[in-house]
Amino acid sequence: MNGLPAEFEQKMRALLGGEYDEYEKCFDEPRHYGLRVNTAKISTEDFLKIAPWALEPVPWIRNGFYYDGENCQPAKHPYYFAGLYYLQEPSAMTPADRLPVEPGDRVLDVCAAPGGKATELGAKLNGTGVLAANDLSSSRAKGLLKNLELFGIGNVLVLSEEPGRLVPYFKGYFDKILIDAPCSGEGMFRKDRKMIRAWEEHGPDYFSKIQRSIITQAAEMLREGGMLLYSTCTFSPEENEQTIEYLLNEYPQFEVCEIEGYGGFAEGMPETVESKDERLRKTVRIFPHRMKGEGHFLALLRKGSAEAVRPVQYQEAGGKKKSLPAELEEFLADVDRPMDPARIDIRGDKVYYMPEGVPPLKGIRFLRTGLLLGELKKKRFEPSQAFAMNLKKEEYAHILDLPVSDERVVKYLKGETLDVEDLTQPGEKGWYLVCVDGYPLGFGKLGNQTLKNKYLPGWRWQSL
Template sequence: MNLPEKYLTTMKDMLGNEFDEYLESFNDNRLYGLRVNTLKISATDFLKISPFRLKPIPWIENGFYFSENDKPAKHPFYFAGLYYIQEPSAMTPANVLPINEGDKVFDMCAAPGGKSTQLGAKLNRTGLLITNDISNTRAKALLKNVELAGIPNLMVLSEDPKKLIHYYNGFFDKVLIDAPCSGEGMFRKDSKLIKSWESNGPEFYHEIQKELLLIGADMLKPGGMMLYSTCTFSKVEDEQSIRYLLNNRPEFSIIDIKDYSGFSHGYEDTVEDTKMNFSKMVRIWPYKMSGEGHFVALLQKSVDRELINHLDSPALKAKLPAELIQFMEAVTYPINKDEIEIIDDHVYVIPKLAGNHKGLRMLRSGLLLGICKKNRFEPSQALAMAMKMDDYASSINMTISDPNVIKYLKGETIEIEEIKTAKPAGWQLICVDNFPLGWGKLSGTTLKNKYCASWRWM
């Protein structure tokens, strides 16, 4: 691999006699990982039904390596949201950040959504997850992934974080910043990043990271925790960025991350670094662990600052159309009717915790229940993914070997003779091995396919 001389010189200075081991790691095979979505199934139960050759990722409780020959993105369980495909080291930041049920959590640079789906699973349908990416294109991929994961208590934004500070100052219990970076830790995985590094190196990203860290710090409530991560090795983007934060927000301190054999620690090059406990930060090196390069720092804000109170949104208490009420009679999934808001015929359950969000560029506010159309209600794909099979009165459950599963995921109409007398006409929650995939509308033995067109099996 044609690595830049400037980069090699810096790495040799950092690694010393371990430099050759690092270079040798470029000859290793690429690693593939998936993380089980514990919002839908436990890791133990997933292993009982998994068709893949999985090996545990030792430091991620619900993470597994899979074989290059497996194709988990082409399996119905992927479309059921049972797992997220993610590079093993990239699972570390959201795994490390402690999340309590009921927390208000912010993922600042979230696309494509791997860390957000992990945070949402930890919240277990409680509290609030606000997930954001400044790129509208990337935020659309983020929206799909968090809805596929079945996360209902969320807001999906596409905003400049500088704007969000005016809405959420001192608001969040937890903040995750997986910062834009030069990507040195991913050179082995994606050699195209090397050319990008030559155009915009560590100093370029350091300026962005400094700004994001201060914004994240100010959005955190006293006593809250912030996780900063990069997929780069550069001290400029890692230790120097944290040093900048601590010098400008002295109410923050670095706290311990549960150790794992193979974790390396932050560099303490000065007395100041030692006083700031840089050794508590974690580095993942690809020649020491089975994953790509990563840097993780967990920080906490002291509690001796004035607490800023944020008013919750008032109860919306929208007048519900008769067709929506009729549909909801068949639903046992817990829906707070006081949190329902109807916007341009779209019906949402918007968490009151979200506060004032008017004026923000928003892709999704809460859980989209569906759309009211000319005296009828059409439930959404997002609602199906948030449900369990028993949350709706009438469902069609297919086995994983049923060819109709793939037909359904491709958007095809399905003829199902055996359910003619067993199921009433109308909406059906379509499932595979008890896990929802989406909706269909039954008429006789014909199932009209309502699977989301943009999600279809290609």
């Protein structure tokens, strides 16, 4: 029925019992489209005042909303290009929401592309601590980097490694770790029927081996007292409760923690594991027939004592005087933000602002370490797109702020030169930060009351 493999249907009947018919009926219902507000740029309350479409709250996510995906296109709106929100399936918002990240934390997202979880973790850090976002696929990691930069997250390490390769560099380093593990995708069958074919090629047995490897490697990188959230978008006990049981057997110091509840959540199923460990009842299952979201599994764990203090492993930046190029100093004079010169790292012609307390990374494959401020070019400094998105309007001296109704907003996003005679005075020149309704989009170079467009070519608005 509904094109589901007979083997999968049989397993789901055993798992759900009398609820199976309700589960099967949900395949005839439309999918749910979700939008998550970037609280590092705008409060949920303020976003609702300017949102161009009707939104319905996702009841278990404070900054999550449903939208009508059939009749509106949030990805084709200037606010999307300003990084004010991320488009994400509602259940998939849950893992990053339920991992209790606090400002100053060192956080790892192990399998981070395309960035749905990492962008929320970074928003929670709000410019403090460090977010390491890793994905084995370098092509997927490029998309991850773009989404993090679009969100304005600068305190990042974007890595592309097997998780096991990270362990020697980050042993006991992280306060919080999120593993949204590669899985058989059973929870996505309703949303994307192509997942069924993938399941037939690589089912739970294949993925459970990968998951056990990843979760034990992550355990090595978590400090004593740190917290780990493991999630999948599948129903298979082999990939869910049995993976957590495996971790508890290998690392007995881990304990299963309660997850902030919601009426539609189902508790974990200890009856599906050999030990029948009742602690697994604290894990969470999301079923699409119980709530407006696709299938998911979550387990929140703590490593050892909650009172354990993070050890100081690496020298924090600061204190060391550093001479900066004059052209960089000149540009930063217009930036109203405290910046520690000791954290500015110049590599070749690229200038980065590094997070604090980062370990030596020689020999590791990464796409980005820190915030790319810009490039040094023939005695001039050219600021980056990433820096533009990381700034707030009030932090830069030269602003061109356009209302969303101004046709120049879309022209700017398409890479066109702008006539800004009505917004500037004769003789004004230099770098200007272009904003829409007060939220940065990118830089431009002003001269003769015309703005030369510096919006990143790979990010430009593509016409339908």
